[in-house]
Amino acid sequence: MNVFTCLDRAAARFGDRPGLFSGTEPVASFAEIRRRALGIAGGLRRRWPQGSRFALASENRPEYVELLFGIWAAGCAAVPVNAKLHPKEIRAVLEDAEVAALFASPKLARALAAEGGAPAAAIVISEADYAELLAAEPLACASVAPQDLAWLFYTSGTTGRSKGAMLSHRSLMAMTLSHLADLDDPDETTCLIHGAPMSHGSGLYILPYLSRGAAQVVPASSSFEPDEFLDLCDVHRGCAAFLAPTMVQRIRRAAEERGRSPRHLRSVVYGGGPMYVEELKKARAVFGEVFAQLYGQGEAPMTITGLSRREHAGASDAVLGSVGWARSGVEVRVAGPDGRTLPPGEVGEVVCRGDILMSGYWRNPEATAQTIHDGWLFTGDVGSMDETGCLTLRDRSKDVVISGGTNIYPREVEEALLTHPDVEEVCVVGAPDPEWGEVVVAFVVPRTGASLTHEALDAHCLARIARFKRPKSYRWVETLPKNSYGKVLKRDLRLRLG
Secondary structure, eight states: OOTTHHHHHHHHHHTTSEEEEETTEEEEEHHHHHHHHHHHHHHHHHHSOTTOEEEEEOSSOTHHHHHHHHHHHTTOEEEEEOTTSOHHHHHHHHHHHTOSEEEEOHHHHHHHHHTTOOSSEEEETTSHHHHHHHTSOOOOOOOOOTTSEEEEEEEEOTTOOEEEEEEEHHHHHHHHHHHHHHTOOOOTTOEEEOOSOTTTHHHHTHHHHHHTTOEEEEOTTSSOOHHHHHHHHHHSSSEEEEEOHHHHHHHHHHHHHHTSOOTTEEEEEEOSSOOOHHHHHHHHHHHOSOEEEEEEETTEEEEEEEEOHHHHTTOOHHHHTSOBEEOTTEEEEEEOTTSOBOOTTOOEEEEEEETTSOSOBTTOHHHHHHHEETTEEEEEEEEEEOTTOOEEEEEESSOOEEETTEEEOHHHHHHHHHTSTTEEEEEEEEEEETTTEEEEEEEEEEOTTOOOOHHHHHHHHHTTSOGGGSOSEEEEOSOOOBOTTSOBOHHHHHHHTO
C-alpha cells in the first residue's frame, strides 16, 4: 500500500476542511493538498522514472506536506535533510543518496550555492520552477510494493559516516498504525503543530494525524519558538505535537511566565533524548496529563517502546524514568553478548523486530549486517527490563551525545578538530546539562608550543560541521588517559567533568 492513501482517504472524507495552516492562516484544504501533491507527482514523473529519490532541504514550511505526498504519489522516495546541517554535510547526503533533484528553501538554496552548489537539479520552493511543477497535469497515484523505499532517513554512525536507513511503505504504515493504537487518538477536530523539524520525527507524524483528518499547523516562524507554540495552542483546537525533552522544558518555562497553560494543548509526545523525571513532573504540573513518550530510532522510526498518557497518570518514578513497554507490532528484548535474551533485571543490548524496521542501510551491506541479525535490530542502546516488560535505558554503547533531542556523534566532531594544525589529540564526550540534556565537551591536547583559544576552535568547527555539533566548551589537557591498548578512556574524562 502506498502511504499516499493516507492523504487520499482524508481528502475523500474531509475534502473541504482546512488541512494545512501557516501559523493561524489556512493554506489549503485536504482536497487542495491532494490536488497539489498529484500535480507535483505529474511534474516529477515527466522528468524522472518511478523509484527516483528526491531530497528536501528546508526549514519547516507548509510545502513540506505536499512535497512528501507528491513524491510518494509519483512512486518515488523522499530524502528529508536536516536543515541545520552544514552545506558540505548536506552535499554529502545528496551524493550518497544519488538524488534526482533537490527541493530547497530559498535560505538553504543560497547557502548551498555559496558552498559550490548542490550535486543535483535544484528546485527552489516557492519560486518559478516550483510553481511550474505544481501546475503540471496531475498524475494518478503510482502503485508500489509494500517493501519499496518511501523515506531515506539519514543517520550517522559513530564513525561519522552518514548512513541512510531505508524506510519502506510497509515500515511507515506500521509506524502509523502503532501510533494510533498506542499513543494518540486524533480526529478531524484536532491538529498537529510542527514545533520539531519536519525532516525528522515531526514529519513522520504527518502520516498518522493526517490519516485521521487532523490539520497540519506549521509555525509561521518556521522554527521552534515557545511563545509562538503556546499562542498556536490558544488558537487551534485539539493541539498535539512531537517535541524533544528540551522543547518541553522551554514551553513549560514560557507557560509559567504567563501564569497559565494554553487552552487547547491536548497531547505532547516526547522523545529523542532523556527526559528527567523531575522535569517531567514539573511539566505535568503545568500542562496536566497530556504527555506520552516514545523510544525509537531512525532504523525503527518512532516505534520501539512507549508510555501512553494513561500510563503516565499515577506512574511511579521508576516507570516515569523508563521508556515504557513494547509498542504494538514490535517485539523487544534485552540481549546478552551471545544474542540470547537476558532475564528481567539484567543489563544488555536492546534489540527489536517487526514490520517497523528499516530494510537496511542504503547501499551499505556491511553496516546492515552489523546492525540486523536474523531479523532483529541491534540498537546499540543498553538497558534492562522488569518482570512486566517495562524497559529502562541504562546507557548507550555508542558514544552518541544527545543534545536537545539531536544526535551528535563524537568521532565526527573529533575529526573536524583534528584538522586544525595546532591540535595534537582530542576526545569528545557528552556532559549532563539541565536544559539540553547533554552538551558537547572537547578535551584537547595542543601541539607543543601552540596557543589555542575557544574562539579559534569554534571558527574552525563552524567551517566544517553544523553549528549545533560544535563543542560548548574545551578543556586543555597535556595527555588523554588511555588503556594498555591505546584506547582513550572516556569514562575517566567524564569523571573530570564533575
